[in-house]
Amino acid sequence: MTDIKNIGRFCSTNDNGYIINDSNLEKVKPEFYKVIEEVVENYQKHLGSDLHSVYVRGSVPRGLGIYGVSDLDTIAITNRETNDIDMKWVDKAENDLNRKYDCIKGVEFSFYSIEDMIETINFSIIPFMIKTHSVCVYGEDIRGKLPNYKADKTLGNQHLVNLKNQIRQAKEDVVGNDDKEDILDCCVWIMKIIVRAGLALVIEKERKYTRDLYPAYEIFSTYYPEKESEMKQAVKYAINPTENGNAIIVFLDDMGTWMINEADKWLQVHNPQKVSNMKM
Structure with missing residues (x-):
C-alpha cells in the first residue's frame, strides 16, 4: 500500500498570470526511458503516416514520477480524424507494456486529431494538458501554436x-x-x-x-x-x-x-x- 505523501506542487505562472509548463525531457528519470521508447515505437508501427506527434503528460515529464506508482499517460496527435484510424491494437499494446515494465503502474495510449487540437475557440482539456503539462517525445511540437492558459x-x-x-x-x-x-x-x-x-x-x-x-x-x-x-x-x-x-x-x-x-x-x-x- 502506498502512503499518502506531501508530493506535488502548484503550477508556476509568468508575470501575466499564464501557467508555465515545467515538463522537460531532461527531468524524466532514467527508469522510464525504455518504456517511453516502446510507446513511441507502437504509435509509429500502427499509425504510420497518420502519426503527427507524441506527448508524455503528467508526473513523469515533470520529474515527479514514482517507480511502480506513476502512470505513463501519452497522447498521440494524428493527421487524420481518429474515427478513421484502426485502434484494435491498443488494448494489447497497453497490456503487454504493463506486464513488461514494473517502473510504471499503467500505460495509457490516447489519440486526438491535429485539427481538433489547433481549434482553440472553445476551451478543451487536451490542448490545455499539452500546453501546460506535457513534453513532446516525437514529431513536431504544437505547443507553440496553442493559447496560453490561466488558473481562472x-x-x-x-x-x-x-x-x-x-x-x-x-x-x-x-x-x-x-x-x-x-x-x-x-x-x-x-x-x-x-x-x-x-x-x-x-x-x-x-x-x-x-x-x-x-x-x-x-x-x-x-x-x-x-x-x-x-x-x-x-x-x-x-x-x-x-x-x-x-x-x-x-x-x-x-x-x-x-x-x-x-x-x-x-x-x-x-x-x-x-x-x-x-x-x-
Whole structure:
C-alpha cells in the first residue's frame, strides 16, 4: 500500500498570470526511458503516416514520477480524424507494456486529431494538458501554436460542469460489477476527479492550479475544513483504490452529493447559462 505523501506542487505562472509548463525531457528519470521508447515505437508501427506527434503528460515529464506508482499517460496527435484510424491494437499494446515494465503502474495510449487540437475557440482539456503539462517525445511540437492558459474560472468550469454526470457514471460502472480491476480503475478515476473538482471550487479565490492531488486536497481543506477528512479519503482512494464497490457508492452518495451541490452553487455564479441548460 502506498502512503499518502506531501508530493506535488502548484503550477508556476509568468508575470501575466499564464501557467508555465515545467515538463522537460531532461527531468524524466532514467527508469522510464525504455518504456517511453516502446510507446513511441507502437504509435509509429500502427499509425504510420497518420502519426503527427507524441506527448508524455503528467508526473513523469515533470520529474515527479514514482517507480511502480506513476502512470505513463501519452497522447498521440494524428493527421487524420481518429474515427478513421484502426485502434484494435491498443488494448494489447497497453497490456503487454504493463506486464513488461514494473517502473510504471499503467500505460495509457490516447489519440486526438491535429485539427481538433489547433481549434482553440472553445476551451478543451487536451490542448490545455499539452500546453501546460506535457513534453513532446516525437514529431513536431504544437505547443507553440496553442493559447496560453490561466488558473481562472474557465479552468474551474472545466472541472465542475460535468461533475454530476461523472459521479453518476461512476456509480453505474460500480453497481453489479464483478470485475475487480474495472472497479479499481473506476475508483482511481472518480476520486481524482473529485479532488481536482475540490480545487476548482476555490480556483477563483486562489488563482492557483495543480494536477497533483496532495496540494489540491490541502488548499481545498483550508476553505472547507469541515470536509477535510472526506477529501483526504478521496486522495487515499485515488492512490490506494478499493475493490469494494459498496464503499465507493457510500462515499459518492455522501461526499459526491455534497460536491455536486457545491459545484452547482459555483456554476450559478460563474456559469449561470450552463446551469440553466442542465436543469431544463
